[in-house]
Amino acid sequence: MLAGRFQGRYLIATGWLLLTFSMFLSTRRIDLLISFNSATLLRIAQYAPLGLVFIPTTAAAYYGMPKDKNNAVAGLVNFMRNIGAKCRHLRGDHCACAAQPISPGKAGQQHYCG
DSSP states (O other): OHHHHSOHHHHHHHHHHHHHHHHHHHHHHOSTTOOHHHHHHHHHHHHTTHHHHHHHHHHHHHTTOOGGGHHHHHHHHHHHHHHHHHHHHHHHHHHHHHTSOOOGGGTTSOOOOO
8 A cells, every 4th residue: 555655665665664663673672681672673673674674675576577587586585585584593692602602711812603
């Protein structure tokens, strides 16, 4: 419904701005005494703008393509989504590895996950 009223690039830019604001808000609100209600509201604030980012992006991928090429576009969009998810998992594995506890005797040494 919004795509008919506004250009996709404005929806995407608004989504990124709202997402940026919600992440900034998270840095100010998260501490050891956070309540479940506050954490839930922060999570909603973080995920609500994603619809403004991904839906217009997917619609833009199909814009101007002939109907007989829809399957090819869908395949490429899903391929790129899978590549992005794989990169996210690799980054997550690195962060989990970097978060391993360090013994006090080795605190000043470099640590590598192998």
